[in-house]
Amino acid sequence: MIEVENLSRIYQMGNVTVHALKGVTLTIPKGQFVGITGASGSGKSTLLHLLGLLDRQTEGTIRIGGIDVSKLTEHQRTLYRLKKLGYVFQDYALVPELTVEENVYITSMVRGMRPDVYQKETNDLLIRIGLFDRKKHKQSELSGGQQQRVSIARAIVNKPEILYADEPCANLDSESSKNVLDLFKQINQELNQTIVMVSHEDWHLQYFDRVITLRDGEVISDDLPLVKKG
Amino acid sequence: MGFIKTYEDQFIAYNIGNILVSPKTDDEYIEDIDELLEKINSVPGVSRAAGHYSTGGTLHYKGYSLGTTIEVIKPNDERLVTDIYKKIKDGDYLGEGETGQIIMGIQVSGHKDTAEDMGPTLGYLNSGDSVTVDFTNGVTRELRVKGIIETGSFMTDQGVYITWDEMESVLGHPITEGSNVIIKTDPDADEAAVKTQILRFGVAEKVQTWQDLLDEAMGRAIADYAMLNSITIVVSLIIAVVVLFIVIMIKTLSSRRQIGVLKAIGLEKGIIIYNYVFQVLIMTTLGVILGVFVLEAMVAILTAFPFQFSDGTVTPVVMTADLVNNTILLFIVGFFAGYIPAWRVASEDIMIAMRA
Numbered sequence: 184m185i186e187v188e189n190l191s192r193i194y195q196m197g198n199v200t201v202h203a204l205k206g207v208t209l210t211i212p213k214g215q216f217v218g219i220t221g222a223s224g225s226g227k228s229t230l231l232h233l234l235g236l237l238d239r240q241t242e243g244t245i246r247i248g249g250i251d252v253s254k255l256t257e258h259q260r261t262l263y264r265l266k267k268l269g270y271v272f273q274d275y276a277l278v279p280e281l282t283v284e285e286n287v288y289i290t291s292m293v294r295g296m297r298p299d300v301y302q303k304e305t306n307d308l309l310i311r312i313g314l315f316d317r318k319k320h321k322q323s324e325l326s327g328g329q330q331q332r333v334s335i336a337r338a339i340v341n342k343p344e345i346l347y348a349d350e351p352c353a354n355l356d357s358e359s360s361k362n363v364l365d366l367f368k369q370i371n372q373e374l375n376q377t378i379v380m381v382s383h384e385d386w387h388l389q390y391f392d393r394v395i396t397l398r399d400g401e402v403i404s405d406d407l408p409l410v411k412k413g
Numbered sequence: 414m415g416f417i418k419t420y421e422d423q424f425i426a427y428n429i430g431n432i433l434v435s436p437k438t439d440d441e442y443i444e445d446i447d448e449l450l451e452k453i454n455s456v457p458g459v460s461r462a463a464g465h466y467s468t469g470g471t472l473h474y475k476g477y478s479l480g481t482t483i484e485v486i487k488p489n490d491e492r493l494v495t496d497i498y499k500k501i502k503d504g505d506y507l508g509e510g511e512t513g514q515i516i517m518g519i520q521v522s523g524h525k526d527t528a529e530d531m532g533p534t535l536g537y538l539n540s541g542d543s544v545t546v547d548f549t550n551g552v553t554r555e556l557r558v559k560g561i562i563e564t565g566s567f568m569t570d571q572g573v574y575i576t577w578d579e580m581e582s583v584l585g586h587p588i589t590e591g592s593n594v595i596i597k598t599d600p601d602a603d604e605a606a607v608k609t610q611i612l613r614f615g616v617a618e619k620v621q622t623w624q625d626l627l628d629e630a631m632g633r634a635i636a637d638y639a640m641l642n643s644i645t646i647v648v649s650l651i652i653a654v655v656v657l658f659i660v661i662m663i664k665t666l667s668s669r670r671q672i673g674v675l676k677a678i679g680l681e682k683g684i685i686i687y688n689y690v691f692q693v694l695i696m697t698t699l700g701v702i703l704g705v706f707v708l709e710a711m712v713a714i715l716t717a718f719p720f721q722f723s724d725g726t727v728t729p730v731v732m733t734a735d736l737v738n739n740t741i742l743l744f745i746v747g748f749f750a751g752y753i754p755a756w757r758v759a760s761e762d763i764m765i766a767m768r769a
Contacts, residue, residue, distance in 0.1 A: 237677050237763050258681070265679025272767075276674035293680055337678070 185211040185234060185345065185377075190243035192229050192400075203229040205400040206243070211393075213344075214375040216368065218382055218391035226400040227381045228349055234379060235268055235347040236260045248344060265290060269338030271348040275330040277322045277337075284309065284318040287336045294341065301340070308336045312366060328359025335366055339376065346370070348380040352387070364390045418730040425623050426496040427569040430463075431604045432596040432611070433626060435619045442466075443618055446591035450490075453594060456610045458602035463490035466580060467592040472521070472573065473545040474535040479521060483546070483573045485580040485588070494597040497562055497569065504540025504560035512579045515544060515556040518570035519563045531567060552583045594618075646739055650746055653700070657693050657750035665689060665758035672758055673766025686755040693751025694744065701740050708736075 187209050194201040204226045211217050219227045232238040234245060236252055245252050247267070255263060264270075277286045284305050291301035309315040312332040314325075322330055331351055338346055348367070352360035368390050370376045380391070388394055396404040425431060434453065436443050443449060446464045453462040466485035471478055488507040492498045498506040507516055523534030535544065542558050556575070564570055581588055598607045604622040611620050621629075665672065672685055712729050719728045758766070 232764060235677075237767075261676070261679055261681050264677065268679075270678055272674065276671070276677075278671060278675070290678055290680070293684060 184213055184248065185209075185379075186244075186246040187234070188244050188246075190230070190233060190245065191241045192226075192233060192238070193241045202400050204233070204240075207397075207400075207402055208243075209395060209402065209405060211377065211379065213377050214371070216371040216378045216380070216390065216392045218380055218388060218394045219397065220382055220388070220394055221397035221403075222383070224399075225397040227383075227397050229400075230397065231347055231349050231379060231381050234345075235270060236264055265294060266341065267344045269341070269343035269346040271331070271334050271338050271346065271351045273350045273353045275322075275327075275334040275354075277330060277333060279322045282319050282321060283314060283325070283333050286322070286333055287340055290337065290341055304340055305336075308340055312336050326359070327355050328362055331355060331359070331363050332366060335363070335370075339370060339374075342374075343376075345377045345379060348378065350381050350383070352382070352384065360384075360387075419727045421623070421627065423564065423566040423569070424627065427500075427564050427566050428495070428595075429623055429626065430494045430595040430597040431602075431623055432598065432608055433621050433623070434462075434594040434596065434611070434616065435621070436593070437617065437619055442590035442592060443594065444590055446589065446594070449591075449594060449616065449618070452614055452616065453596060453611060456607065456614050458598050458607035458610060460597040460599050460602075461490060461493035462594050462596045463487060463494040464577075464591040465593050465595065466577070466588055466590070468580065469549040470573070471547040472517075472535060473547070474538055474542065477523075477534070477536040479533055479535055481521060481571070481573050483548075483575055483580075485577055486574050487577045494595050497564065497572075497574075500562055500564040500569075501560040502563040504558065506560055507574060507576050509576070510578050511559075511576050512582055513554075513557055514559040514579070515546065515573065515575050516560040516562060517558065517573045519561055520567065520570040521573055522558070522561050532571075548583050550584065554579075554583060642735075646742075650739075650742060653697075653743060654746045654750045657696065657747055658754060660696070661689055661693060661751045662754040664692075665754050669758055669761065669766045670768075673761070673763050673768075676759070676763050677767065682756075682759045685759045686752060689755035690748060690751040693747050697744055697747040701743065705736070 187207060190204055190207040191202070192204040194203055207226075207230060219230060221227045229238070233240050236255075240253065243253075252260070252263060270276075278289065281289065284302075287308060288301040288305045291304070292298075306315065306318070309318050312335065314329060314332060314336070317325065317329065322333075325333065331354075334351075335348075338348075346367075351367075352363055355363060364387060367378055367380065371378050371392075380387075382388075393405070393407060395402055434443070434449070443464075446466075450462050450464050453459055464487065468483050468485060469480070470483045471480045486507070487509065488498075488511075489509045492506070501516070502519060504516070507514055520531055521534060522539075523537040524530050525537055527534075527537070538544070538558060538561075540558050540560055543555050544558060545553060546556055547553050556579075562570060562572065577588060596607075596611075598604055604624070608620050608622050608625075675685055676682065708731060712731055716728045721727075
């Protein structure tokens with residue numbers, strides 16, 4: 184469970200002070216597929232970065248699984264990200280020099296897992312996302328949708344408590360986007376995986392259990408998607 | 414190093430052997446040289462000692478005149494100490510007890526092509542020609558040139574030699590004193606230890622190994638070469654460091670976002686830094702292998718086709734210890750050249766790096 188209380192983030196850009204988030208308070212229970220939406224500059228990516236321990240808030244607290252992660256040191260935050268969190272980025276962020284399977288098990292290697300264990304888990308995941316036959320390929324040999332699926336495999340290979348996705352379909356066509364969202368939904372339902380995803384596409388909303396909408400750094404709505412309300 | 418090594422080799426082979434015994438500071442000659450030679454020849458580690466007597470003289474040939482030092486030698490002893498007898502270009506070496514004969518270096522006899530002469534000569538003469546020699550005691554002799562020496566060492570190729578018997582006939586009395594004694598040690602002997610033994614045998618003259626003499630005569634030159642060598646190494650290392658630094662800086666800067674992502678997914682800064690350091694060390698290893706290969710190839714080529722200097726042919730000499738030291742130094746500076754730029758980029762805030 185993620186508990187956020189009075190979360191604020193203020194940036195100083197030259198002489199301009201930017202209030203990216205203003206006192207956001209929310210709770211995300213385990214297993215929920217949450218969508219964060221809003222117009223450009225509304226603070227949705229900032230919120231995701233703070234929840235993902237990629238950035239530090241100016242005010243407020245974030246508790247994940249009962250731990251106040253705001254108080255962790257840089258080293259502890261790095262370990263926490265490695266062991267508890269998974270990330271999917273808009274531009275996939277794969278390491279181009281590595282093969283598909285290497286990109287997937289890189290964090291498992293760093294965690295010190297046995298090669299036979301992470302190799303098996305990687306193979307299982309690649310079968311699941313339909314890229315087992317491409318496991319020796321490099322990033323440049325994959326389509327955008329395939330790259331994003333590899334990115335998702337990398338994010339979930341260590342069975343994170345929370346999976347964060349920052350506009351994962353922004354660079355994909357509709358069909359690839361649908362495949363990625365289907366995969367997210369499948370992971371969410373089959374593994375009870377908590378997913379927090381930023382999106383600004385209306386048609387994505389149908390996949391979410393809950394939609395948090397931001398405007399000017401504040402939560403303006405936090406509800407079921409309209410499609411699910413009937 | 415090749416130049417110094419060539420000079421050392423020539424110094425031993427054609428000039429003083431391994432050890433030189435010369436008169437004490439205030440004396441012009443060594444007294445009773447035969448007794449001294451007998452004593453030195455009995456010292457363990459001494460292969461053979463040869464006495465020299467130096468005198469002045471002026472050589473005349475077809476209108477050319479040349480003042481020079483004439484070395485008086487006992488050819489049989491000399492053959493056992495120096496290699497000059499192997500370097501007779503034209504004619505023969507002196508024989509024991511011969512009179513009326515003289516041998517001289519090519520820088521005295523002169524080349525057929527005068528452009529090759531490096532100073533005043535007797536024009537150009539061959540073995541069998543006669544030269545007139547005016548000795549300092551006023552005696553003049555007509556001597557037949559028995560051989561022309563060409564060693565490649567400028568100093569040796571300026572030498573003029575006659576036999577002990579010839580000089581005794583010029584002086585009109587036996588020569589009991591000498592200018593110096595040159596000594597060849599056994600191949601496995603330590604020259605410094607042999608020098609100590611000679612002194613223990615009661616030799617009161619000045620005893621110096623070739624290293625002592627070169628330190629005295631060439632110390633400054635060797636120091637200059639060493640300094641030049643050091644400067645070259647430092648400059649080479651700076652170039653290597655700058656190149657490695659730039660390569661890693663470009664690699665890290667162009668991978669800022671990727672580094673940010675790797676940090677985001679939980680890779681520690683240290684892992685990222687050492688990944689780049691490892692790349693530098695691989696590049697350094699490849700550079701060292703390539704460098705050694707090029708070096709060995711150059712040595713092989715320059716040994717087959719050596720540089721021609723006034724003091725002979727010079728081939729490069731690679732000191733293994735220097736090679737090892739410089740390699741270690743390269744790895745150390747390479748480590749820092751990789752570490753610093755990698756550390757700078759890896760220390761960047763994740764969000765800033767990811768926006769790069």
